[in-house]
Amino acid sequence: MSHPLLGARPLDHTAGFPSAIAPLTAQWEQLAGRAIVAAVERNPELRDRVGDLGLRHLMRDGQVVLEKLAESVASGSITPLKSFTEHGTPTWRRRRISMDDVTDLYEGLRIAVATVLSGEAAAFADRALLEGIAVLKWHRRLGGDTRKRNRILAAIYKGA
Secondary structure, eight states, X not given: OOOGGGTOOOOOTTSSOGGGGHHHHHTHHHHHHHHHHHHHHHOTHHHHHHHHHHHHHHHHXXXXXXXXXXXXXXXXXXXXXXXXXXXXXXXXXXXXXXXHHHHHHHHHHHHHHHTTOOHHHHHHHHHHHHHHHHHHHHHHTSTTOOSOOOHHHHHHHHTO
16 A cells, blocks of 8 residues: 555545444553563563563553554554554564564454454454564564574574
């Protein structure tokens, strides 16, 4: 999709499920907190790796992801969330957060959002978050990600 100033129409925020986003926008902080708890339960090393301050940053990022998810659900287009995920990866890399940790956050958001939304809106939100996870997995394979590497493969590549 090109930029609206270049001829593309802006997203219609009434085309999707605009009535379903009210509980999503009213509970951003609680949902982001649930998502962080689910991410830490999914990956207990996350708390040790990023610390309390990093978890607070991830919670704030979760609130922004929920805002973009609400925009996606209201417009019926995955583009806002996918675009945010695409443009948010350099920030996460600069903060030395691996794409696996952000993927855990998105998985936690899938669990938290399922408690608030229902029906077609929940299915669409889940599909949008899965699309965001696919973007994160694509960026994971690029150089510079801070995930844990296999020591044996690293030694082979190094020539040791």
